[in-house]
Amino acid sequence: MTVDIPSLPTTFDRPVHIAVIGGTGLTSLPGYHPVAALHPTTPWGAPSSPILILEHAGVPVAFLARHGLHHQLAPHEVPARANIAALRAIGVRTVIAFSAVGSLQEEIKPMDFVVPDQIIDRTKGIRPFTFFEGGVVGHVGFADPFDAGLADIVKRCAAAMRGDGVVLHGKGTIVCMEGPQFSTRAESNMYRAWGGSVINMSALPEAKLAREAELAYQMICMATDYDCWHTTEDVDVAMVMKYMAANSENAKHLVGAVLDELCKLDNSDLVLAKHWAGSAQGAVKFMTKPAGRDPEAMKRVEYLFPGFWNE
Numbered sequence: 001m002t003v004d005i006p007s008l009p010t011t012f013d014r015p016v017h018i019a020v021i022g023g024t025g026l027t028s029l030p031g032y033h034p035v036a037a038l039h040p041t042t043p044w045g046a047p048s049s050p051i052l053i054l055e056h057a058g059v060p061v062a063f064l065a066r067h068g069l070h071h072q073l074a075p076h077e078v079p080a081r082a083n084i085a086a087l088r089a090i091g092v093r094t095v096i097a098f099s100a101v102g103s104l105q106e107e108i109k110p111m112d113f114v115v116p117d118q119i120i121d122r123t124k125g126i127r128p129f130t131f132f133e134g135g136v137v138g139h140v141g142f143a144d145p146f147d148a149g150l151a152d153i154v155k156r157c158a159a160a161m162r163g164d165g166v167v168l169h170g171k172g173t174i175v176c177m178e179g180p181q182f183s184t185r186a187e188s189n190m191y192r193a194w195g196g197s198v199i200n201m202s203a204l205p206e207a208k209l210a211r212e213a214e215l216a217y218q219m220i221c222m223a224t225d226y227d228c229w230h231t232t233e234d235v236d237v238a239m240v241m242k243y244m245a246a247n248s249e250n251a252k253h254l255v256g257a258v259l260d261e262l263c264k265l266d267n268s269d270l271v272l273a274k275h276w277a278g279s280a281q282g283a284v285k286f287m288t289k290p291a292g293r294d295p296e297a298m299k300r301v302e303y304l305f306p307g308f309w310n311e
């Protein structure tokens with residue numbers, strides 16, 4: 001079903017706690033009933049795409065297309081701050097992010113899924129990567145970049161789909177490169193030597209910003225190629241799209257199964273990310289003394305955390 005976005009209401013009056021950020025090859029979630037398409041602006045600009053509100057068993061879920069509705073945004077052009085801030089502003093506290101990745105390990109075969117637990121940052125500092133700057137400083141912890149509680153749910157759902165041919169690797173390290181060009185063979189081999197499991201161009205700064213916004217965030221990766229270290233063909237876009245298309249049913253079913261579980265837990269501490277609440281706000285409050293705070297930067301923090309400066 002194609003969604004006729006212009007015909008949908010542009011407001012939604014209930015908080016939405018759960019969001020999916022769709023990546024390459026996962027630009028919609030068929031089977032869910034769209035009830036609104038929001039077009040928010042944030043202090044960091046507009047998100048990559050309208051935020052589609054889908055309803056599932058009475059529970060609303062937000063869907064955002066990371067590269068835009070027509071995949072017009074390169075990885076370094078994705079407005080990750082606007083995406084994360086806009087999701088938080090509508091009530092989102094749990095984000096499931098999907099990504100097509102290259103495999104850096106023989107045992108992670110094209111079409112296998114990976115629930116990563118670590119990231120190595122190989123972006124080049126050209127992407128805006130923090131909410132806390134320009135007169136407000138905050139340093140959040142990022143030792144474990146993903147959410148273990150969400151990872152457990154993904155793993156349980158994937159285990160139940162083993163009979164449908166879903167293969168899931170329950171941990172792994174993503175190397176997030178700058179792109180948009182793919183890696184050289186020397187780089188690909190170096191990432192393997194570093195212990196990288198998979199490679200993409202999208203995990204950062206998205207995961208860092210989710211942590212700054214106190215969201216529970218977990219990426220689900222699907223391998224589409226062996227990058228260029230393997231004896232098989234070197235990666236190209238056609239290969240990525242071919243494997244995404246070949247396994248898109250499983251990808252959508254896995255995300256759907258995870259959403260089913262999360263919707264059952266919609267008002268739980270896990271989905272409301274109570275375990276992250278206050279973590280970034282504490283980091284900001286301790287750092288910049290009132291005399292050094294910039295009013296515009298303070299307003300931006302207020303957008304993320306309404307009432308922040310009144311407390």
Ligand SMILES: CSC[C@H]1O[C@H](OP(=O)(O)O)[C@H](O)[C@@H]1O
Binds near residue numbers: 023066202
């Ligand atoms: C089309 S290959 C490179 C492209 O695919 C991945 O996108 P996403 O993470 O949004 O699924 C990768 O990160 C690159 O952006």
Ligand SMILES: Nc1ncnc2[nH]cnc12
Binds near residue numbers: 100102182200226240
């Ligand atoms: N080999 C690769 N490198 C970076 N991003 C990717 N996304 C899918 N395959 C990739």
